[in-house]
Amino acid sequence: MTGASETATLQQVPAVSSQQSKARSPLGDATRSIAGNPVALAGLVVVLIWLLLALLAPVLPIEDPEIVLLERKLQPPSLAHPFGTDDVGRDLVSRVIWAARVSVPVGIAVVAATLLIGSIAGAVAGYFGGPIDSVIMRACDAVLSFPSIILAMAIAAARGGPGLENAMIAVILVLWPEYARLMRSLVLTIKHNDFVVAAESVGASRKRILFRHIFPSTDAPIVVKATLDVGYAIVLTAGLSFLGMGAVPPTAEWGAMVSQGSRTGLQYWWYSTFPGLAIMSVVMALSFLGDGLRDALDPRRRA
Amino acid sequence: MGLWAFIARRIAVSFVVLLVVSICTFFLMHASPGDPINAIIGERQADRPEIRENLERRYGLDKPLPVQYVYYLKNLVRGDLGESITTRNPVADELRNYVPATIELALAAMLFALGIGIPLGIIAAVCQNRWPDTLARFIALLGTSVPVFWFGLLMAYVFSYRLQWLPRSGQLDVGMKAPPKVTGLISVDAIIAGDWTALESLLRHIILPAIVLGAFSMGIIARMLRSSLLAALGDDYVRTARAKGVAERNVVIGHAMRNAMIPTVTVIGLTFASLLAGAVLTETIFSWPGLGQFAVRMALKLDYPGLLGVTLVVAIAYIAVNLLVDIVYGVLDPRIRIG
Numbered sequence: 050m051t052g053a054s055e056t057a058t059l060q061q062v063p064a065v066s067s068q069q070s071k072a073r074s075p076l077g078d079a080t081r082s083i084a085g086n087p088v089a090l091a092g093l094v095v096v097l098i099w100l101l102l103a104l105l106a107p108v109l110p111i112e113d114p115e116i117v118l119l120e121r122k123l124q125p126p127s128l129a130h131p132f133g134t135d136d137v138g139r140d141l142v143s144r145v146i147w148a149a150r151v152s153v154p155v156g157i158a159v160v161a162a163t164l165l166i167g168s169i170a171g172a173v174a175g176y177f178g179g180p181i182d183s184v185i186m187r188a189c190d191a192v193l194s195f196p197s198i199i200l201a202m203a204i205a206a207a208r209g210g211p212g213l214e215n216a217m218i219a220v221i222l223v224l225w226p227e228y229a230r231l232m233r234s235l236v237l238t239i240k241h242n243d244f245v246v247a248a249e250s251v252g253a254s255r256k257r258i259l260f261r262h263i264f265p266s267t268d269a270p271i272v273v274k275a276t277l278d279v280g281y282a283i284v285l286t287a288g289l290s291f292l293g294m295g296a297v298p299p300t301a302e303w304g305a306m307v308s309q310g311s312r313t314g315l316q317y318w319w320y321s322t323f324p325g326l327a328i329m330s331v332v333m334a335l336s337f338l339g340d341g342l343r344d345a346l347d348p349r350r351r352a
Numbered sequence: 353m354g355l356w357a358f359i360a361r362r363i364a365v366s367f368v369v370l371l372v373v374s375i376c377t378f379f380l381m382h383a384s385p386g387d388p389i390n391a392i393i394g395e396r397q398a399d400r401p402e403i404r405e406n407l408e409r410r411y412g413l414d415k416p417l418p419v420q421y422v423y424y425l426k427n428l429v430r431g432d433l434g435e436s437i438t439t440r441n442p443v444a445d446e447l448r449n450y451v452p453a454t455i456e457l458a459l460a461a462m463l464f465a466l467g468i469g470i471p472l473g474i475i476a477a478v479c480q481n482r483w484p485d486t487l488a489r490f491i492a493l494l495g496t497s498v499p500v501f502w503f504g505l506l507m508a509y510v511f512s513y514r515l516q517w518l519p520r521s522g523q524l525d526v527g528m529k530a531p532p533k534v535t536g537l538i539s540v541d542a543i544i545a546g547d548w549t550a551l552e553s554l555l556r557h558i559i560l561p562a563i564v565l566g567a568f569s570m571g572i573i574a575r576m577l578r579s580s581l582l583a584a585l586g587d588d589y590v591r592t593a594r595a596k597g598v599a600e601r602n603v604v605i606g607h608a609m610r611n612a613m614i615p616t617v618t619v620i621g622l623t624f625a626s627l628l629a630g631a632v633l634t635e636t637i638f639s640w641p642g643l644g645q646f647a648v649r650m651a652l653k654l655d656y657p658g659l660l661g662v663t664l665v666v667a668i669a670y671i672a673v674n675l676l677v678d679i680v681y682g683v684l685d686p687r688i689r690i691g
Binding site: 187188190191192194195196197198199200202203205206280284287288291292293294304307308310311315316318321322324325328329332333336 | 365368369370372373376377493496497498499500501502505506508509512513520626628629630632633636637647648650651652654659660662663666667670671674
């Protein structure tokens with residue numbers, strides 16, 4: 050899904066980028082650059098594998114993640130159960146894969162919402178300036194002065210305790226200011242470009258200029274940041290679940306599984322290990338992909 | 353802008369942010385659907401209206417919100433953070449009990465982050481694109497992408513459950529008496545009291561959580577130092593130094609490092625926030641009696657005064673560190689003072 054949405058965003062970019070008038074499409078550049086970058090490519094492949102696993106979980110030849118068989122509880126990894134079984138005998142391979150259906154879309158949805166809120170707030174602040182700018186930026190400062198997880202805990206608590214939805218809202222509220230800041234600085238640099246001045250001179254409305262002319266030119270840094278942040282959002286949400294403020298059992302979610310595993314006992318190492326490895330593989334893959342995209346989309350970095 | 357005007361302006365801005373922070377948390381928590389009175393009454397199995405009214409009056413929950421906030425702010429200035437609903441102790445006292453443990457852990461974690469991160473960054477930059485660079489970058493990447501809570505469990509499993517080299521939880525061995533409280537930092541107190549067994553016990557307990565907590569900062573510091581050192585090594589003054597025959601070692605340490613450290617110092621200041629955030633998870637895993645553990649307990653109990661106190665203290669610490677970093681930066685680089 051990340052792959053698809055990135056593609057979509059990139060395709061919408063009109064060829065009005067001021068610095069670049071040659072007929073090279075950013076999408077073509079990005080594809081070529083990623084294809085020639087083995088690390089980024091590996092990241093992309095891992096992300097795609099997880100997306101496929103999440104998508105296909107119901108039809109994959111794996112057990113039902115909810116089948117409880119107490120007589121085979123807490124079995125170490127074996128051929129039949131490569132990741133072992135949990136405290137009520139559920140197959141952990143199946144649960145880790147099914148949990149991807151929760152954790153991965155959660156990460157993507159959180160970043161999508163964050164992106165929307167943050168970039169609109171930042172663009173408005175940067176383009177209009179004045180008191181609106183000050184109010185939005187002070188709000189950002191306030192949010193950014195909290196360590197993310199503590200603020201997320203406070204928000205989750207304020208929303209009435211545990212629940213994946215509350216955890217997601219908390220993470221969105223914690224992350225949006227970073228996009229607002231990034232977007233504001235991008236808008237500030239773009240708004241004096243010739244194409245904006247030209248649009249103003251032919252009488253385009255401020256709203257139209259902001260959304261049709263300025264927004265599309267900010268895609269590259271925002272896409273890179275969003276890619277990196279999907280991983281961060283997954284970790285943060287999983288962290289909240291680990292603390293008991295996110296997904297509630299019996300939902301298979303990676304953070305909650307690590308937490309249940311740790312409470313069951315360290316001797317059952319496989320219970321926590323595999324969900325944790327799943328989180329790490331996604332986060333690392335996204336970070337490889339994000340760095341690759343940065344190289345691909347930033348003209349200054351292009352060799 | 354002169355230096356003093358710059359500092360005064362930064363301090364003023366910090367206060368404004370602080371005020372916005374307190375308003376945010378206050379209204380956020382009071383607008384919540386969770387009911388702290390229910391939490392108490394539920395525990396005591398006595399849901400009678402008079403009890404409820406009494407409790408509401410006692411905690412000021414019957415007044416309008418803006419009034420409650422003004423009360424809160426007045427008390428705040430006097431250092432009174434209210435009373436925890438679950439423990440019934442003044443929040444300020446609770447925090448005083450928990451802050452030193454977190455400071456001690458954060459310092460140890462920072463020590464680890466610097467001790468590993470700086471050499472890694474230097475090695476990576478000096479051996480650019482060769483295998484030590486790849487290895488160093490990989491370690492840095494592991495540090496930044498491993499989920500803290502999972503890494504903590506892994507370390508606990510390997511080093512305390514399997515190898516039994518290090519203790520699993522707490523600050524001191526079970527039954528050991530803490531040295532008399534002077535600073536609240538057990539390591540410092542133990543040295544003051546000359547209690548070497550307590551010191552040794554504390555050091556053994558702090559190693560695992562410090563590594564787990566410091567891993568993220570370690571990765572960030574290594575990465576930042578690598579890139580800024582690479583930039584510095586390409587500068588003219590480095591070429592001049594090499595040309596006049598300065599030993600490579602001195603070129604790196606004496607010349608390039610000096611400039612490369614400026615952005616790195618900023619990053620060190622900023623990772624402080626991630627340390628406090630990571631402390632929540634690390635302290636939970638290693639039963640470290642600090643702010644993070646307290647925050648989790650308060651959050652799970654919907655204990656607003658307690659949680660509000662923690663968030664506020666942490667935000668103040670973070671704003672203060674940022675202020676300090678900005679001022680240091682403004683002193684080092686006059687261009688920053690504009691704007």
